[in-house]
Amino acid sequence: MMSSVLKALSQQPRRIATGVYVRAYSSNTEVPTFETLAVSVPKPNVFHVELNRPKKMNSFNYNMWIELQKCFCSLSDNPECRVVVISGQGKHFTAGIDLHSMVELSQKANEFEDVARKSNFMYKIIGLYQDGITSLERCVKPVLAVSHSACVGAGVDLLTAADIRYCTQDSWFQVKEVDIGLAADVGTLQRLPKVIGNTSLARELCFTARKFDAAEAKDMGFVSQVLADRDSAITHALSVAEDIAKKSPVAVQTTKKCLVYSQSRTNEEGLEHIRLINQVMLQSEDLSKAAMAQAMKSDPPEFENL
Numbered sequence: 356m357m358s359s360v361l362k363a364l365s366q367q368p369r370r371i372a373t374g375v376y377v378r379a380y381s382s383n384t385e386v387p388t389f390e391t392l393a394v395s396v397p398k399p400n401v402f403h404v405e406l407n408r409p410k411k412m413n414s415f416n417y418n419m420w421i422e423l424q425k426c427f428c429s430l431s432d433n434p435e436c437r438v439v440v441i442s443g444q445g446k447h448f449t450a451g452i453d454l455h456s457m458v459e460l461s462q463k464a465n466e467f468e469d470v471a472r473k474s475n476f477m478y479k480i481i482g483l484y485q486d487g488i489t490s491l492e493r494c495v496k497p498v499l500a501v502s503h504s505a506c507v508g509a510g511v512d513l514l515t516a517a518d519i520r521y522c523t524q525d526s527w528f529q530v531k532e533v534d535i536g537l538a539a540d541v542g543t544l545q546r547l548p549k550v551i552g553n554t555s556l557a558r559e560l561c562f563t564a565r566k567f568d569a570a571e572a573k574d575m576g577f578v579s580q581v582l583a584d585r586d587s588a589i590t591h592a593l594s595v596a597e598d599i600a601k602k603s604p605v606a607v608q609t610t611k612k613c614l615v616y617s618q619s620r621t622n623e624e625g626l627e628h629i630r631l632i633n634q635v636m637l638q639s640e641d642l643s644k645a646a647m648a649q650a651m652k653s654d655p656p657e658f659e660n661l
């Protein structure tokens with residue numbers, strides 16, 4: 356009796372206190388902890404990262420930009436993690452950059468009198484913020500994003516860096532940056548045209564900052580699927596994540612690396628890249644295990660973590 360209770364408890368997704376690593380799901384799964392992000396392990400090898408500033412509409416303050424980078428870097432390195440789902444707690448997915456922290460930032464920059472020092476400060480900050488978003492793309496594990504209700508400004512940057520996007524029926528999106536007097540600088544301008552494969556529409560959305568809803572997002576290919584509400588969207592994303600997590604991590608991670616590498620390079624460069632990786636990876640036990648199971652029509656094999 357006691358052992359089944361302990362087993363059930365060990366399989367509960369765990370909420371995490373700030374600043375320490377705790378164990379979750381199984382005895383050897385470690386989960387990083389943050390102030391602005393809640394990380395849990397709801398299914399084997401599937402990590403769930405939630406934007407966790409619901410009272411501030413999950414707006415991105417300085418800490419959130421930094422923690423995003425730390426979180427995805429750590430999940431990328433964590434062999435227990437094979438797939439990541441990211442969503443937001445509370446009323447909206449995110450209201451974009453925290454406008455109060457943006458004012459504080461420009462006040463800090465103004466402490467420098469000289470234009471070169473001021474610019475150098477801003478250059479470093481923009482780099483840190485870019486790293487927060489790009490960490491989703493640099494993470495070698497697939498990242499599935501779930502957006503609900505509002506996704507504004509930096510939220511769109513974040514979604515474009517994810518591998519797969521889902522949203523709820525009540526979702527709307529806005530490349531809001533021009534409306535607050537700036538050119539988007541953390542990824543939307545680079546990634547959105549490629550994500551939707553339509554430069555005319557991408558430019559329209561970026562120049563006008565007009566809102567687009569779930570139906571339009573689906574129509575333009577920004578999201579793969581529209582789900583009824585946040586819970587069903589997260590359930591769906593976790594189920595897709597669970598399927599991916601059962602596959603060979605060698606195959607899945609190499610596929611992500613190759614897709615990301617190839618998105619801004621010629622086919623020739625992309626083909627050489629995968630050729631160099633696969634001259635090694637085709638020798639992995641994963642290939643023989645998976646190919647044998649396919650050939651024998653037997654159950655899919657289990658793979659070692661990578």
Ligand SMILES: CCC/C=C/C=C/C(=O)SCCNC(=O)CCNC(=O)[C@H](O)C(C)(C)COP(=O)(O)OP(=O)(O)OC[C@H]1O[C@@H](n2cnc3c(N)ncnc32)[C@H](O)[C@@H]1OP(=O)(O)O
Nearest residue numbers: 412414450451452453454455481484505507508509531532
């Ligand atoms: C180097 C820079 C790199 C990055 C650049 C990124 C740029 C961007 O992200 S541009 C976009 C900036 N965001 C916005 O302009 C959004 C502003 N907010 C809204 O439009 C609405 O609040 C929203 C549609 C998100 C939600 O509307 P709702 O009616 O549901 O709630 P509100 O009553 O408006 O807001 C509730 C409280 O949240 C505060 N709040 C909302 N957004 C932000 C924000 N971005 N930053 C800080 N605080 C925010 C809002 O003031 C309310 O607070 P309170 O009055 O204290 O209850």
